[in-house]
Structure formats: structure tokens, C-alpha cells
Amino acid sequence: xxxxxxxxxxxxxxxxxxxxxxxxxxxxxxxxxxxxxxxxxxxxxxxxxxxxxxxxxxxxxxxxxxxxxxxxxxxxxxxxxxxxxxxxxxxxxxxxxxxxxxxxxxxxxxxxxxxxxxxxxxxxxxxxxxxxxxxxxxxxxxxxxxxxxxxxxxxxxxxxxxxxxxxxxxxxxxxxxxxxxxxxxxxxxxxxxxxxxxxxxxxxxxxxxxxxxxxxxxxxxxxxxxxxxxxxxxxxxxxxxxxxxxxxxxxxxxxxxxxxxxxxxxxxxxxxxxxxxxxxxxxxxxxxxxxxxxxxxxxxxxxxxxxxxxxxxxx
Amino acid sequence: xxxxxxxxxxxxxxxxxxxxxxxxxxxxxxxxxxxxxxxxxxxxxxxxxxxxxxxxxxxxxxxxxxxxxxxxxxxxxxxxxxxxxxxxxxxxxxxxxxxxxxxxxxxxxxxxxxxxxxxxxxxxxxxxxxxxxxxxxxxxxxxxxxxxxxxxxxxxxxxxxxxxxxxxxxxxxxxxxxxxxxxxxxxxxxxxxxxxxxxxxxxxxxxxxxxxxxxxxxxxxxxxxxxxxxxxxxxxxxxxxxxxxxxxxxxxxxxxxxxxxxxxxxxxxxxxxxxxxxxxxxxxxxxxxxxxxxxxxxxxxxxxxxxxxxxxxxx
Numbered sequence: 001x002x003x004x005x006x007x008x009x010x011x012x013x014x015x016x017x018x019x020x021x022x023x024x025x026x027x028x029x030x031x032x033x034x035x036x037x038x039x040x041x042x043x044x045x046x047x048x049x050x051x052x053x054x055x056x057x058x059x060x061x062x063x064x065x066x067x068x069x070x071x072x073x074x075x076x077x078x079x080x081x082x083x084x085x086x087x088x089x090x091x092x093x094x095x096x097x098x099x100x101x102x103x104x105x106x107x108x109x110x111x112x113x114x115x116x117x118x119x120x121x122x123x124x125x126x127x128x129x130x131x132x133x134x135x136x137x138x139x140x141x142x143x144x145x146x147x148x149x150x151x152x153x154x155x156x157x158x159x160x161x162x163x164x165x166x167x168x169x170x171x172x173x174x175x176x177x178x179x180x181x182x183x184x185x186x187x188x189x190x191x192x193x194x195x196x197x198x199x200x201x202x203x204x205x206x207x208x209x210x211x212x213x214x215x216x217x218x219x220x221x222x223x224x225x226x227x228x229x230x231x232x233x234x235x236x237x238x239x240x241x242x243x244x245x246x247x248x249x250x251x252x253x254x255x256x257x258x259x260x261x262x263x264x265x266x267x268x269x270x271x272x273x274x275x276x277x278x279x280x281x282x283x284x285x286x287x288x289x290x291x292x293x294x295x296x297x298x299x300x301x302x303x304x305x306x307x308x309x310x311x312x313x314x315x
Numbered sequence: 316x317x318x319x320x321x322x323x324x325x326x327x328x329x330x331x332x333x334x335x336x337x338x339x340x341x342x343x344x345x346x347x348x349x350x351x352x353x354x355x356x357x358x359x360x361x362x363x364x365x366x367x368x369x370x371x372x373x374x375x376x377x378x379x380x381x382x383x384x385x386x387x388x389x390x391x392x393x394x395x396x397x398x399x400x401x402x403x404x405x406x407x408x409x410x411x412x413x414x415x416x417x418x419x420x421x422x423x424x425x426x427x428x429x430x431x432x433x434x435x436x437x438x439x440x441x442x443x444x445x446x447x448x449x450x451x452x453x454x455x456x457x458x459x460x461x462x463x464x465x466x467x468x469x470x471x472x473x474x475x476x477x478x479x480x481x482x483x484x485x486x487x488x489x490x491x492x493x494x495x496x497x498x499x500x501x502x503x504x505x506x507x508x509x510x511x512x513x514x515x516x517x518x519x520x521x522x523x524x525x526x527x528x529x530x531x532x533x534x535x536x537x538x539x540x541x542x543x544x545x546x547x548x549x550x551x552x553x554x555x556x557x558x559x560x561x562x563x564x565x566x567x568x569x570x571x572x573x574x575x576x577x578x579x580x581x582x583x584x585x586x587x588x589x590x591x592x593x594x595x596x597x598x599x600x601x602x603x604x605x606x607x608x609x610x611x612x613x614x615x616x617x618x619x620x621x622x623x624x625x626x627x628x629x630x
Contacts (some may be wrong), residue, residue: 126613126616127611127613128611129605129611145362145464149614154616155616157629158627158629159628168629175611178545178605178606179545179611179612180542181616181617182493183495183622184496184617184620185617185620187617188619188620188623188625188626188627189619189626189627189628189629190627190629206394211574218575218576219359219544219574219575222537222541222544222575223541223544223545224541225537225541226324226537226538226540226541226542227495227541229537230538230552231535259533259534260533260534260537261533264498287626290444290493290627291493293624293626294625295625296442296443296444296490297442297494297496297624298441298442298465298625299496299620299621299622299624301441301466301469301470301496301497301500302499302620303621304503305496305500305614305620306614306617306618306620306622307610307614309609309612310503310506310607310608310609310610310612311473311502311503311505311602311608311609312503312505313474313483313504313505314472314473314483314504314505
């Protein structure tokens, strides 16, 4: 049985704060259709794809503008046209969104949807960056730790449908991709494809010193490459890019093979589809030899990874 | 206080099986002197630097040839000239060697020696690759799991001397560099420099299909870059390179900064010194912001990393 699946990354240009949800959804459906027209069976969208990256703005917890950024069900009438179009095209997708649960919990979440329109699995972001309070005197904030709770589902993997070759799928969100722990927990479930949406600053929007957009894009790509290699998995990382609400976001969306080689990468900071034919069986050599975990891992010496949070340097 | 230290990687060309220990040591002393003449205060040598990579050859456990590959003390008369020359030059070094303990245990080890000639700390390789038995019908073997016991000291870090800026130092050996767990345990001790010696095959010496030398060198460099970045540490990885006993070894020795950028890399497959001025304070930004472990790690979700050895895919 062939286990080759054509996968697309649907990089999005910026979603401005004032933009309507309907206009953003129309762009996403257009990207989906472009990918499907080129034969893609699975399309990866960014983190918080339906809105601007609203954690940059301080808002009251119960303000209508903030609440409008959250989805109270998935799908729901606002996003249903995307689900409907994907099902009609027989295409699955990963999409990131802000989740508000019936009991009032808030998460930075993602779902993967199968070609039949049903949700295969959900993930709630664990590595929330940013601050849990507003920093006074700063125009732009990074309030993920204030707006969201830490993910409470671990790093789940799920088996994709038979028509995709039944690959083991994992999801991460944005900052998670810089943390080898999340990748490894997925690798320990045999992940063959890790999907990651992100919104990553291209520079300090408040005008402070900081790394160049080029260096930040390099970091994003490097993390995907090495963690794909070290877990013998494919990876698809997809940006929301460009200048959003006056703040720059890197692009650099890419598809990486189990050798850590970038096989496709976005060239723009706007809406752009990247594509690759992903052979899940290309993961086998790594999983059976160099990264045969059962043969080579030595967890008795990894204790500090689970036993402590912060660093404790020697005296 | 300046915390900038000039560090050298002393890549070595091959040590042939028939070569004398004295001839190999003379080459190492020459590399040390070249590095010191260019101002280096710390020189990193490869794994198993004093001999050929003998795990490629099946030998009886108690054969004189195998026993001659092991050091029964460190230092010892055979290696004393290296220690003496380094002390006279005021240069420290990392060196890999085969260790035979007084009670008969055997490890693939490394020590870091201070500028005063004393051993700062020792490490015993944890991620042993290869086989624990001879594979019949193969000319070349990889018998690390037969010749060595697994390291039993964890991943220790140590504080370097004040004249180096008191950096937190860590060591890994060869295959360890592909395993993010070892890097993370060092990162959790605040590592500012991770030193790694290696002997890595450039191709299958038995003529089977396999990855190109170019891809293997890319993997080696990628692992160093990403793990340095994700732990906000410098890394120096140093090869024994070239055609040794008829089997090819990659080069690609490199010095990587805490951004994951290669600042120096060997161009040959022979004896070659690479150099960089390593500013340990360049680790601070990463350790305090993006990779502020205390602020961002979520060990409650990392359980499988220590809780299981092999991968267990979903049904």
C-alpha cells in the first residue's frame, strides 16, 4: 500500500484586527481550494487562524471583542463553510483557534479534521509564551499566559485515516516547536507527521533591540528540521505572516522530511500554498536504526527532564 | 569581568590501527600547540582520540590488542606528554578515550582538563550505538555495545575555572549529540558550553546502501545547531575524520553559538584546528527569555520521556 500523501501548508498573510471573520474565512477557503486543485489531501493552517493574533492587545476578559475571538464549539456556524468546502473536496486540515469551553476554560487549541469532515483529534497548546499580565507602557503585549490556560491534554497522537496511509499524526502549536520535549513525546507515540501552526514576531514591535527577522526565521526552520530528524518524522510548520496590526510576523512556513531537509518553504509573507508529496514510509529507516528508541534510549538518566522545571547551575 | 574564551576544536585525521600510540600523541600535541599559538585556552579533541575507532574490529575481550586501546588511569605514562604540554601552555582540553577501571569496567569516556593540568570532570558515554555482538559475514563491525558498558554517571556539568569566566561546562560523546535528552539534562544545569567528540561513519564500510557523507555531515551539524539553540549554549563538536582502517569517517567539526549559528567549521578530513572567541554571556538572552526554563517548561506533560524507552504507536 502506498503511504504517500500530498500535503499543503496554507501560509496566511496577516489578519487585521478590523477585518471581518467572513473575509478571513473566505481567504482560508481560497487557500484550501488552491491546495486541493494541486492534489493536496491535507492542508495545514496557522495558529489562531480565524482572527488576528489578539494576545498582542490588552482586552477585558469579558469584553465582546475578546469573546468574539473565541470559538465556543468546533465547528460552529462561523467556520462551517470551511468544514463544508473541505468535506466536499475530500480534503482534511489542521487549524488553530482560540477555544472557549462550555465551563469557561480558554485554550490556544488546534484540531485536525479528516477528509470526511469529522474531527480526528484536538490539541491544547502547552508551551504558552508571553506574560500573564499587561506590561505597562508597552503598546504591544504578548498575553498568551493571561488569555489562555496551559494545555491539559498532554501531547496526543492519533492515527490518520486509511486513505491517507494511516499515518501517526501529532500536533504542536507555535512556541511548542522550540521545545524538544513535545516532539519527543510525539516521537514516543511513533509520530510520522507533526503539524505546527504559528504566529512569531519578526521583530520587537515596541521598537526595542532584538533579533532580526532573518535570524528568527532561521530559528523556526532549525527547530523544525532538527526535531523532525531526531524523531524520524515529517513536519509541516505554517505561519501567519506579514505585518498584522502594525506588528511584523515571520513567514518561512516549511515542510521538512525525516532527514531534517526542507523540501518546501514559503517565499512570501502573504497567503501562499506550499506542497510536498509526503512518504510516511520514509520515516522507517530512522525509526528502525539511528532513532530506534527501544534499542538506544536510556531514560534512567533523563530524570531531570521530568523532575525539575528550571535550570539549577552548579555552585 | 569578560567571559570571552578562545576555544579550539582539534579535528584529527584518521588513526590507523597499525599506527603507534606515540605517533598519534605527537599529532595531538602538534594540534594543541597550533591552537595555543593562536591564543586558544581550551582545546576539544575527538572521541577515542588516542587510538583507531577499534569497535569496528572484532577482538577477544582479553586480547592484548584490545586491552592496549584502553587507559587504566587518566593520565597515565602513555598520555602524560599531552597533559604536560597543555599545562606548560596553560591550556585546558577535552579528550575522549576508552576507560578500563581498576575493577574491570569499560566505558567510552571523556575528561575535561583545566589549564593547571588537573581533571575538572569526567563523563561516560550513555547513548552507545551499534551492536552487542559480532555480526557474522560483515568485515566492519560497530561493537560499542559489546566493548563498553553504558555510562553510569548521568550527564554531569561542572563549573570551569575563574580564568575561563567560570562557565558551566558539559560533555557528550558522539552519538549522544543526536539525543536531545542529554543536551536538555545539561541545559537544566545551566550549560554554557557543551563539548562533543565523535567518530561517525561517512558511508557503510561494508558497501551497503546508505546515506551520503554529505547528508551525514548535515545531520551532525544540524543536531549541534538545534540543541545548542534550544538550550541557549555554545557547542563544540569535533571529529576524527577521513579514511581510517579503510572505513570513512565524516569531518565537519564545528563551533556553534547559542543562536545555533555555525561560527567555525573544519574544511578538511584531516588534522585541522578551528577556532572561535566564545562569549559565555551570549547565552544569557536565550536562558532569560525564550528558553527561560523556569517560566516556560511543563514537566507534568513530559512523563513518557522518562516513563518509557521505546515508541508505542496508537492502534
